[in-house]
Amino acid sequence: DTAVSQTPKYLVTQMGNDKSIKCEQNLGHDTMYWYKQDSKKFLKIMFSYNNKELIINETVPNRFSPKSPDKAHLNLHINSLELGDSAVYFCASSHSENIQYFGAGTRLSVL
Amino acid sequence: AQSVTQLGSHVSVSEGALVLLRCNYSSSVPPYLFWYVQYPNQGLQLLLKYTSAATLVKGINGFEAEFKKSETSFHLTKPSAHMSDAAEYFCAVSDQSGGFKTIFGAGTRLFVKA
Numbered sequence: 420d421t422a423v424s425q426t427p428k429y430l431v432t433q434m435g436n437d438k439s440i441k442c443e444q445n446l447g448h449d450t451m452y453w454y455k456q457d458s459k460k461f462l463k464i465m466f467s468y469n470n471k472e473l474i475i476n477e478t479v480p481n482r483f484s485p486k487s488p489d490k491a492h493l494n495l496h497i498n499s500l501e502l503g504d505s506a507v508y509f510c511a512s513s514h515s516e517n518i519q520y521f522g523a524g525t526r527l528s529v530l
Numbered sequence: 531a532q533s534v535t536q537l538g539s540h541v542s543v544s545e546g547a548l549v550l551l552r553c554n555y556s557s558s559v560p561p562y563l564f565w566y567v568q569y570p571n572q573g574l575q576l577l578l579k580y581t582s583a584a585t586l587v588k589g590i591n592g593f594e595a596e597f598k599k600s601e602t603s604f605h606l607t608k609p610s611a612h613m614s615d616a617a618e619y620f621c622a623v624s625d626q627s628g629g630f631k632t633i634f635g636a637g638t639r640l641f642v643k644a
Contacts, residue, residue, distance in 0.1 A: 423573070450630055460618055462574075462634040474630055509573055516581050517562055517624040517632055521573030 422446050425510045425522035432500055433530055440495045440525045442510030450474075451493040452519070453485060454509040462509070468493055497527075505529045532557045532623045536635035544643045549593075549608040551638050553621030556602060563604040564622040564632070565595055574620060580604060591615070616642045 423444045432438055444451060452475075453465040467475035468487040482498045493510060510522040537552040555561060562581050566574040578589025585597040595606045604621060618639050624632040 460568075460637045460639075462620065462637070464631060464633075467630050469630060511573075513630075513632075516579065517630065518564070518576055518579060519566070519574070519622075519632060521575070523573050524571075 421522075423510055423512055423520050423522040425508075425525050427525060428523065429526050429528075431528045431530065434500055434502060436500050437496070437498045438500060438527070439497070440508055440510075440527075442493045442495070442522060444491055444510075444512040444520070446512055446514070446520060448512035448514045448520070449490055450513045451487065451490075452511040452513070453493065453495050454511060454521075456507045456509060456524070458506070466493075466495075500527075500529045502529050532561065532625060532631075532633050534621050534623050534633055534635035536619075536621050536638050538638055539636065540639045540641065542641040542643060543611045545613055546610050549606070549611045549615065549640065551606040551619050551621075551640065553595075553604045553606065553635060554602050555604060555621070555623045557623055557625060559625040562624045563595075563597060564624075565589065565593070565604075565606050566620045566622060566634075568618040568620065568637075570617075577606070577619075611640075611642045613642050613644065616640055 425442045450469045452467045466485040471487045484496045487493045507524045511519045533556045535554045564579045565577040568574045580597045588594045593608045621635040
């Protein structure tokens with residue numbers, strides 16, 4: 420049983436397209452996150468939801484829109500994709516003490 | 531505000547040698563501190579955590595770290611490196627007062643030579 424699962428694992432698309440990444444956790448955690456990891460492995464938080472409420476919204480272009488239909492799911496929709504959006508996107512969840520449980524990542528390539 | 535600095539983007543050791551990965555943090559509130567490991571094409575996994583109990587923390591795979599408040603450090607060590615330890619290691623900090631944000635360091639790539 421995968422604790423935090425994201426789909427798809429790979430996403431190759433053209434500039435200007437719209438795409439979504441889905442994330443589900445079966446750990447019963449209240450808090451979920453989206454991170455972006457660039458080609459130099461730098462990991463930056465984008466969004467966080469706690470009990471379906473947006474609590475962290477970093478300086479991210481408004482082309483990125485998270486949605487949390489329930490505590491176990493956090494999806495990321497990206498409009499008008501740009502070359503600079505190419506990265507690995509990680510979903511994570513946490514409970515007490517902010518220990519993060521990561522998904523395997525979605526590698527997005529924008530051509 | 532919190533921040534993390536990992537000294538050395540790359541560290542290379544021989545198999546069987548001591549592993550030392552350095553991390554310094556800055557936090558205006560009591561911190562939680564973490565080390566995570568990332569193997570190629572995988573997500574990050576927790577190695578160990580400091581949450582204000584013992585200052586010497588033992589983690590998985592023989593790793594340990596010591597919280598030193600006076601030096602604002604949380605260095606990661608392992609007495610004897612294995613080839614399987616080759617990976618990217620991230621130090622991270624969050625605060626104990628209920629904030630949800632975790633700040634990650636830039637990562638240190640560990641190479642293990644045979």
